[in-house]
Amino acid sequence: MPCAELRGEGVFLAFKEERLDEWEKRPEVLAREKVLKAAHVTWCLARGLDPQWPGIRYVLLHTFAHVLIRGFALECGYGASGIAERVYARSGKNPMAGILLYTAAPDSEGTLGGLVSLGRRNRLGPVMEQAVEEARLCSSDPMCAEHDPCVHGRLHGAACHACLFAAETSCERGNHYLDRALLVATLAGDLGAFLS
Template identity: 35%
Template sequence: MQGPLPTASSRIFYSEKAVEVDIPYLGGHAEDIPNDESWAHVLMAAHLGLADLEENTLENLATTEGMVDKYQKWVDRLGEQEAQEMFDDMDQDVHGRETLVAETEHITPPDTEGDVDEGTRALAYANVAHQLFTFHRSTNGYEGDIEDLKDTRHPRPNSLNDYLQDPDFRERHPQSGRYRPQLTESHIRQAWIVDQFPLLNILYGYTRADSQSNNVDLRSFPHPRERATTPIFADRTPSEAIIFEIDRTAIINWLEANGVITDDQRPDTSDEIALKEWFLNNIATTQLDNPFTPIEHDITRWVYRLLHSLSHCLLARAGEQCGLATSSLSERIFPAIPAIAIYAASTENFALGSMFTLFKTRLHPWVSDARDLADQCLIDATCREDPSGAACDACLHIEETSCEAINHHLDRRIVRSKSDIVGFWDEEVNNGIPDDLSQL
């Protein structure tokens, strides 16, 4: 520095922050939810459609032991119909947490198997649970009584299908007839617009002279009741988000086309449950916690880089359609689903409306522009031939504060290829087999 500088110039210190999707548990027994492996298995069962969410909520299922053994004894004595009527009259749940855990215990992510320490195993299931709970509640909403929501910070989703099935919406927005073909061509299975997307912004410290967070000076304050904890500054802010669920079969075909998996490793793509189980069983979420370290697990690396690159193609072109600067948008990647969330990263406590406008009126040109961005860069062929990945400031790179991986794990070539890699948006994704995968 040649002289005094204003604090906001970011040349005196770099703030260290984190953003979490902070969806609360609801219901009378929410505080009893076991945040352990069993909670992850309950959410897996809900994701696979094995849990009864017509009469129960996720919180109820996770905190109910169930009475399977007792129920079976009464079935043997009275018959199934009378036993079920008796349990209904007593308001007793037959199936509870242990039943759902037993039905999904065969699902074991790669970072929970073999010689892994208990901390890594617990973190793996916690990561999967967070992805599943966030995705489920952000796309399905709350399963229980709407009165329980009140003023809680709980997401309120609307699906694209809901809008497209509304004659008034189609009449007001005739361009919406192009939305579904465009998304299908881009291998996007479903889309939602989410109001009240709850974010927890955390400011935990700062570094000087270096933006790396290895040596953070913690910014905290004394606990007001002198407890043995260290409070840090945080702010809960509702926002708006658009969530895209990516077509699982297309990803499987793309992985096989690039030689990442063999035909023997393919799940049955005609079976939706088998497809969902495959992603839960093959994504090592703990390898995604630190963006500065390489992703060693092969399938996880390919799937995450694909979803992250798709997200940046969409992020980089969203501002042109909704009026927000790219730096005002951010992302969340859910590789175990697989899905992408793009949200307005505003710290103001009100809905901006821009994401709703983008979703309702500009979806087709937005996705079309994202496909064009993946196809070319101002500094091609230098960018495309970069051995570390085809991504730079002229194409996929965005503000580091907007990217969950600080612009790591990106590559346009796996989205739209002009090399021996088969791109996810290439026409030959279903039958192209590359000869040389060394560039990844």
């Protein structure tokens, strides 16, 4: 028996596998993955954890989810902390690539209709374009864009509180595995941007 019943709404975005597969094989993406993975290993070993790299695809989709959470919050009537994410990412055999942005609450407030209305074709495109455009520049640039995760063993690349970090209630990974450079070209240049 369920112990709680939640009501909510959300938007699910699925990505074209062919485009992601091509992107993952680009030399600049492989180079960026090497840097992020090295920082990941350093971070895990410093804490006595088994390094289990989620993959470059996960970092891209997770970053895109955070960009959209910020963009959706401006348009849908929910605060950014009320929008949660679920990232579906796997390469290789049985690949998957999708993002679910949703809100849920034990009362009727989880169903205001704002997220669902953003899923309409005439609204989703402009909101996504605006959110991606805002991700190109951070108020902490160039420091954010040029952040080297290996220096301090961080689990993020070009990401900070000013551009990508979300509330604990929104992020399934505690603001780890984020990098604007994988999504868009930043002040540091094009380091493998998916949306170049």
